[in-house]
Amino acid sequence: MTAHPIEETVAALLPRAKAELTELVAFRSVADPAQFPPSECEAAAAWVADALRAEDFQDVAVLDTPDGSQSVYGFLPGPAGAPTVLLYAHYDVQPPLDLAGWETPPFELTERDGRWYGRGTADCKGGFIMHLLALRALRANGGVPVGVKVIVEGSEEQGTGGLERYAEAHPELLAADAIVIGDTGNFRAGLPTVTATLRGMTMLRVQVDTLAGNLHSGQFGGAAPDALAALIRLLDSLRAEDGSTTVDGLAADADWRGLEYPEEEFRNDARVLDGVELIGHGSVADRLWARPAVTVVGIDCPPVVGATPSVQATARAQISLRVPPGQDAAEATKLLTAHLQAHTPWGARVSVEQVGQGQPFQADVTSPAYTSMAQAMRVAYPGEEMQASGMGGSIPLCSTLRELYPEAEILLIGLSDPDARIHAVNESVSPLELERMSVAEAHFLVNYARSRKDAGERSAR
Template identity: 80%
Template sequence: MSTQSTPAAAGTQSIAERVAAMMPRARTELAELVAFRSVADFEQFPRDESEAAAEWVASALRAEGFQDVALLDTPDGTQSVYGVLPGPEGAPTVLLYAHYDVQPPLDEEAWTTPPFELTERNGRWYGRGAADCKGGVIMHLLALRALKADGGVPVTVKVIAEGSEEQGTGGLEQYAEQHPELLRADTIVIGDTGNFRVGLPTVTSTLRGMTLVRVQVDTLEGNLHSGQFGGAAPDALAALVRMLDSLRAEDGSTVVDGLTEGPAWEGLQYAEEDFRRDAKVLDGVELIGSGTVADRVWARPAVTVLGIDCPPVVGATPSVQAGARALVSLRVPPGVDAAEANELLMAHLERHTPWGARVRVEQAGQGQPFSADTASPAYAAMAEALRVAYPGEEMQYAGQGGSIPLCSTLAALYPEAEILLIGLSEPEAQIHAVNESVSPEELERLSVAEALFLRGYAKGH
């Protein structure tokens, strides 16, 4: 940080020093939060783990002087944590968002260290949720603590920590619609995205939306011996494979009847060699789709088969399958309505069902895409804050292929609010995969940036 003797430089240096001094506490707290197996799939993970994580967040807010701290019972059966920290009279209100629920750990044996035990290795902190998004909760706390220790928080702060973001079940969105004044703010900071690269300050200006469907195919009353009946008996698994294959063009591009691609991406580009490295694509394996990589991952629809219920290879019998099931995700870019895309996807799968097989397609989750107004005053304040927190770098704009359904809900409820997306999920974090991690340097710098943003935004409001 600059050591110039101006009041602004002195304030900046003080914030940076305070955050740096708090990092050991931040690591301890992140370890406590990561230890909760807070996956909001209560058929597979204990509900009390998520409830304990929610209470941890609520206790942390109370300790920082937040008022009206509450565990909100949302319609999907989960809890979101809410609290308000009043600022000076007439100050603007800023909503800080993160989520404490996490993705399942997948194959726990594939983790180098236990997924729910924060472990330091090669300068990074490993654990499920370390970046996505329990680290975001800690980032907000660090920023607020630094401001409190350096003269006070100059804005009214609302915090909302969601409990089911990863499940896409829409509990908080529904709650917000039922209580439209609860999350009202002048500016909203979503702490659930990430820099394009470690050390390159990036705000996410667009998010793809998502629709999620379950597909059940049935052809027989029960499995049959493949030697006795195979060749004539309709195989449900084979029918499902054909249906899923219809969602891809020859080059791997997504094909859903009636769904348009959308415009090309105009912003930060994603070099193919960088993408191959980030995605860990095997040597000799081609990328799928056409256009620039940025087009493909930020500005076009993308279908993914998330899972198939079928017999595993180990223990399989020589049988024609009577039924098969799949879970299919479709990401849609800004400009495409997720509900319309859902209808097109369901119709496509039904239309491409072979052999008269019985098919049932049902919606399992949905979230609308989002596009931010990057010309707003809040973006100018964030640009300055990031410029200071990352010396020598300028704020970049990128898209994100993932979805944060709450963004579209907040944009619809509060059309005058400015929405910014930052966070800790840069490519090395490997969110949603095994060995998820967070860079403590990114946590420190982004906490400094958020504190400076809140101070700068208050001055300019």
């Protein structure tokens, strides 16, 4: 079968895409000044802005958002009367975590075993490169048939809401007929997938105080209230015996209806050790996509090395709560806060600080844009049909865009297949998936422009 010119163009552009992704990955763009200097994010934003200008985008701007981060915007005009499509990605990344666990440096793109490794390769610097590849392929084959807006966020991983607040203050900026969020991924490499739902999230810091200062455990232990022990008991109250999330007043029994996730596949994807049970009950899809999930993402306490025999006066933890569609993240935050306050033992003093929040999202997969995407994915993945899955993670901007532009169709695609190991050490992207998804996005833009034109002609008759 003869390849379509779009496929040929994307394949020819892949070496350039690798070189660009190598440059972008090199920026240590973690949007937390306590870990990396803000200049790293600023340099990444400038790189993205220059890339848009090189593609003849207009009105390119580096936007200072209310949380102190920067987002990059650009507009590429389309033919007269054509619809406008917003393409989203983010250039900020998760911290590298355990440097010793990386087989190659996290901020150096390295190819091995058919994949490109480095922090942000899949989540989500690769998503921006995917958008560029799709647009370049169209420009080389007749032109881009829609108006295109691009927004590349600078603090998505922190969940601090900078772009959401900016969009609310400037609602005309991101207005579009369709929105493609390039920050999810295929359920399995080679299986074209759109993400139909996202869990929302709330992030809290809880601190427990019991003493005016640390005490000698031999002299005072057994009667003096240990703040770290109190915190451990408090955190344990958030889980049932089987590991299910239990927050007072928060429903946790919804069922998922859609693509299922076989347990053995999940165990393999999650690299669960032999003999270790999964937590929770119901299907894996129920637990990942339809129910709330609490995770203790960090604890401030003395490390084992250098620890002294002391009763701890204070202890602190950061808690993430994923909130499924159908539940309100703000209400979940109130319930979680009340639960923590009610379950703190021994009359210990407890304080709770909210550090991030985002609402869940549910897409209408029956909309015309999804039909256009399904057609595009058949071309990019011959012999495969588009699937719809959920995603346990959060993209807070989606709910903001839904509220601002209720008529816009929002699609979620991307490069984060299970082997990508996003948010973990040794994150990677499949160059074949980058190629295929870029082809799919290019064909989607063609299909969507045609469908909107056909719909307009029918309504004019």
